[in-house]
Amino acid sequence: MKIRFRKIDWALIAILFLLLISGVVAIYSASTTRIGQELVTENYYLKQFIWIIISLVLLVFLFQIPSAIIDFLIVPVYLFSLLLLLAVLFLPEVKGAHRWIQLGFLNIQPSEIAKIATILLLAKLLAKPHLTEKQILFRSFPVTLIPVILILMEPDLSTSLVFFVIMFAILAASDLPNFYLLLMFSPLISMITSFNLVLFLICLLLIIILLYKSRLSTITISFVAVINVFIFIITPVLWGQLRPYQQNRILTFIDPLRDPFGAGYQIIQSKIAIGSGRVLGKGFLAGTQKNLKFLPEHHTDFIFSVLGEEFGFLGCLIILILFFLLLYRLSRCVNKLKVSENRFAAVGILSYLSFQIFVNIGMNAGIVPATGIPLPFISYGGSNLIINVLAIGLILKALHERSIFE
Amino acid sequence: MTDQSSKSNILIYTIISLFLILAVSLFNLQIIQGENYQQIAEKNFVRMKKIPSIRGEIYDRNYRPIAINRPSFNLYLSLSKVRDRDELFNFLMTRFGFSHFALEDLFYQNRFRLYQEILLATDIEYQDMIGVSELLSHFPSLSFKTESIRQYLYPNHFTGHVGLINENEYQQLQNQGYNINSFLGKTGLEKYYEDRLRGKNGYEIIQVDATGRNLDFFRHNLHQSPRHGCDLILSIDNDLQYHIEDIFPHQTNGAIVVMEVKTGGILAYVSRPEFDQNIFVNKISPEVWDDLLQDPDKPMLDRIIHGTYPPGSVYKTVIASLGLEKELIDKNTRLAECTGGLHVGNRFFKCWYDKGHGRLSLLDAVKYSCDVYFYDLSLKLSLDDMQIYTENNFLTVKTGVDLIGERKGFFPTQAWYGENYGQYTGIIGPKVNLSIGQGELLVTPLQICAYFNALANEGRWVQPHFLVKQIDQSGSYFNEYDEGQLPLTREHLELIQTALFKAVNESYGTGVAASISYPKIYGKTGSAENHMGELTHAWFAGYAVGEHPEISFVVFLENAGHGGSMAAPLAAQIVRFYAQNRLDVK
Known part of the structure; x- marks a missing residue:
């Protein structure tokens, strides 16, 4: 397909570029250490630079492919990604989990591919006209749950959460009445509040009122209430069934400070790093906390702490603004996409990007517990970067085509 | 349409609120609390300290030490605190004998480990440490620590040794709690039982500021005690081990193993020549390493499981058993006449006794070790039956002893000859040779010992092993081992046992030099x-029977001559020592 250069949102491309460059700068700093007067840098920044170039080439390539072919590839790619998720479980552990497929120069994380494939498949399935509510639900749940289960087995709790966020966002964008989302949420709420009867009753009451307002039949509402009471009762029982190490894994996920020698220590050190950066930061390459051995992930999951330490609040704010502009600009455009499939896909992509950015920066700042989610466009990582850039590319491509046919 | 745009507005509002939350929390962290965090960062108030676990020690059956930990002064380097590199190099070169190249290499290897302390040297003499300590203020990058270091109380081939982790091992093991200064088992029991011996490091987090105020980052669990490694109790008997070290002929290479018949536990394990494992615990100098590698006597080779040798006549009982099991012979069958050898086709295969033994029955054939009897028997056997039967006797298969890198030996098959010597090679010749334990047949001394142990143990084969039990903070655990059965009926086994008795205890038996009055060998x-x-390699394998079969042994001496004259007398000395000292073997 011919690219109409004037129809491309160059401001958006520029923002993306600035983010990618900040990433290289941060990685350079994160992997630089000082011996006496000498500075030594590991070559992660060079590798990241090469990945950026590769992902941009792929981006241009993506624009060339007719949409029909992409549409045709969605199901095969989805199935292939499930196969990879299955395969990775049988490969040797890397860093204590079965998350990566090692190909020498590149560590592929199959869940990244599954993420984008799931988004596209959900969008495709839910965009069919005249779907009943049942059909919408019956299509979206299996498509999301199969990869989620495989990812939970890796184990990778945080990435499986991302999939739920995606499904939720796409369902919200679809024709599904909103009370269904409430229905989906209600068991989760009952589960979380199962440790406190009063809290549970308040939440249950709220749910019932909201459902009542959605003009649901009394029978349906009582059914929902019964199910939630059942979940409230069964949760502590199920919890007791888990082995102590499984309970610990979940509790530590919710509250990393429970694990002061692992994740908790990292988050404390990350907070110290960011906090000590103050307004203007300690200056490029002048950070000290990054050098503590506490952060083996400082060029990946904890890259933001390096930015925060060396460039201070001002630097953090600039990164936040860049991210915000990127997401804001894209979400303003979502409306213009008349093809539901493209619109749903765009919502899915934007929701996962927002979620990952929020969770990662939040984790670095110590306000979000979950760990193990890299910062899009900034963190070091080849497959991760390519998927994120291509995801943006998919939205840009949809917008570009819309502008051509207008 | 309005529905759609209101939905996309929800998306936008969500994004706006998420970013506001992040901005506010960063504002709080960096601007409101920034000064506080800056102090914490500068003073390094929150840091994690490792509490190393103590490696388990290794003891003999009577809890006498074999491998222990002793205190050692170790020198560490923090690259981040290096001020003047050349000055430091000079200091280390003159005081500690480092080479410039070694230091360059060390700095390069660890260039990304600025904030970890790197082990430079272990086991520094107290005097040296005192002498250097005064200068340390000038070199803030150097520090001493008192830690423990491994010591092996006598040279041997079973404990193996620990050594400093290398770059490869570190890359593989860093997620399992190893760091760049970790010592880990490199060979022998130290490696085989690494997981049990090492334990688990503990940690402590210090989170107090200069005024002693607890910073309260963590609510609880600031101290995680280390879990110390298990102590291992071996079946080895230090007294017997020392005794065998004493009587082992000088300037001779070889091996002696003694096993406890009932349990299969190894009582003594000597492979000569030996080397001192302690040299590997400290950083080994390249010259010492080269000497060990270049030594033509291969002191680092554990001849008991890493060496494979033709067994010679000690293998004959296997062929005899096969003949009995196949019903080709019985107690009274006499085979071809020994005239100092046997004509097979157009070849003449010699017996070791060139005057000839005449026509012998099984018992005498074993007693006199007549080759012709076995040559003739082999003509009636198929090569592949011999190969399978040998494996069924747990020869040319790994015994599963709890050491690293055991070899399995070799027995050729028909197919193997086809591949290596062409399709139409006659296999009669090789078969005749194999029947007396020559030719391509290779076994380890330990396999032979385990085989004779099984002959003594009513045909019950027990996996040879060292570890009897392990002791840790929570109690002690006994280890269990595999067992098997020799493919031999009780009647035939007793016949073989009688033959072994006659070979030692009747005049003109080949093993008569091992004869003692009690216990019977x-x-x-x-x-x-x-x-x-x-x-020839000298072999003598067998067992001692007092009230019941008690110990089995193999004596193997490389290129020492005849088994009867060189190896058998040693067995007599070992059994006599054992009987006099009555090691409480049950």
Whole structure:
């Protein structure tokens, strides 16, 4: 397909570029250490630079492919990604989990591919006209749950959460009445509040009122209430069934400070790093906390702490603004996409990007517990970067085509 | 349409609120609390300290030490605190004998580990440490720590040794709690039982500021005690081990193993020549390493499981058993006449006794170790039956002893000859040779010992092993081992046992040099021709029976001559020592 250069949102491309460059700068700093007067840098920044170039080439390539072919590839790619998720479980552990497929120069994380494939498949399935509510639900749940289960087995709790966020966002964008989302949420709420009867009753009451307002039949509402009471009762029982190490894994996920020698220590050190950066930061390459051995992930999951330490609040704010502009600009455009499939896909992509950015920066700042989610466009990582850039590319491509046919 | 745009507005509002939350929390962290965090960062108030676990020690059956930990002064380097690199290099070169190249290499290897302390040297003499300590203020990058270091109380081939982790191991193991200064088992029991010996490091987090105020980052659990490694109790008996070290002929290479018949526990394990494992615990100098590697006697080779040799006549009982099991012979069957050898086709296969034994029955054939009897028997056997039967006797298969890198030996098959010597090679010749434990057949001394142990143990084969039990903070655990059965009926086994008895205890038996009055020794000699030298390997394998079969043994001496004259007397000395000291073997 011919690219109409004037129809491309160059401001958006520029923002993306600035983010990618900040990433290289941060990685350079994160992997630089000082011996006496000498500075030594590991070559992660060079590798990241090469990945950026590769992902941009792929981006241009993506624009060339007719949409029909992409549409045709969605199901095969989805199935292939499930196969990879299955395969990775049988490969040797890397860093204590079965998350990566090692190909020498590149560590592929199959869940990244599954993420984008799931988004596209959900969008495709839910965009069919005249779907009943049942059909919408019956299509979206299996498509999301199969990869989620495989990812939970890796184990990778945080990435499986991302999939739920995606499904939720796409369902919200679809024709599904909103009370269904409430229905989906209600068991989760009952589960979380199962440790406190009063809290549970308040939440249950709220749910019932909201459902009542959605003009649901009394029978349906009582059914929902019964199910939630059942979940409230069964949760502590199920919890007791888990082995102590499984309970610990979940509790530590919710509250990393429970694990002061692992994740908790990292988050404390990350907070110290960011906090000590103050307004203007300690200056490029002048950070000290990054050098503590506490952060083996400082060029990946904890890259933001390096930015925060060396460039201070001002630097953090600039990164936040860049991210915000990127997401804001894209979400303003979502409306213009008349093809539901493209619109749903765009919502899915934007929701996962927002979620990952929020969770990662939040984790670095110590306000979000979950760990193990890299910062899009900034963190070091080849497959991760390519998927994120291509995801943006998919939205840009949809917008570009819309502008051509207008 | 309005529905759609209101939905996309929800998306936008969500994004706006998420970013506001992040901005506010960063504002709080960096601007409101920034000064506080800056102090914490500068003073390094929150840091994690490792509490190292103590490696388990290794003891003999009577809890006498074999491998222990002792205190050692170790020198560490923090690259981040290096001020003047050249000055430091000079200091380390003159005071500690480092080479410039070694230091360059060390700095390069660890260039990304600025904030970890790197182990430079272990086991520094107290005097040296005192002498250097005064200068340390000038070199803030150097520090001493008192830690423990491994010590092996006598040279041996079973404990193996620990050594400093290398770059490869570190890359593989860093997620399992190893760091760049970790010592880990490199060979032998130290490696085989690494997981049990090492324990688990503990940690402590210090989170107090200069005024002693607890910073309260963590609510609880600031101290995680280390879990110390298990102590291992071996079946080895230090007294017997020392005794065998004493009587082992000087300037001779070889091996002696003694096993406890009932349990299969190894009582003594000597492979000569030996080397001092303690040199590997400290950083080994390249010259010492080269000397060990270049030594033609291969002191680092554990001849008991890493060496494979032709067994010679000690193998004959296997062929005899096969003949009995196949019903080709019985107690009274006499085979071809020994006239100092046997004509097979157009070749003449010699017996070791060139005057000839005449026509012998099984018992005498074993007693005199007549080759012709077995030559003739082999003509009636198929090569592949011999190969399978040998494996069923747990020879040319790994015994599963709890050491690293055991070899399995070799027995050729028909197919193997086809591949290596062409399709139409006659296999009669090789078969005749194999029947007396020569030719391509290779076994380890430990396999032979385990085989004779099984002969003593009513045909019950027990996996040879060292570890009897392990002791840790929560109690002690006994280890269990595999067992098997020799493919031999009780009647035939007793016949073989009688033959072994006659070989030692009747006049003109080949093993008569091993004869003592009590306990009785049963055994078989072997003198295996080999390509390593002019003289044959001397073998003597067997067991001692007091009230019941008690110990089994193998004596193997490389290129030392005849088994009957060289190896058998040693067995007698070992059994006599054992009987006099009554090691409480049950």
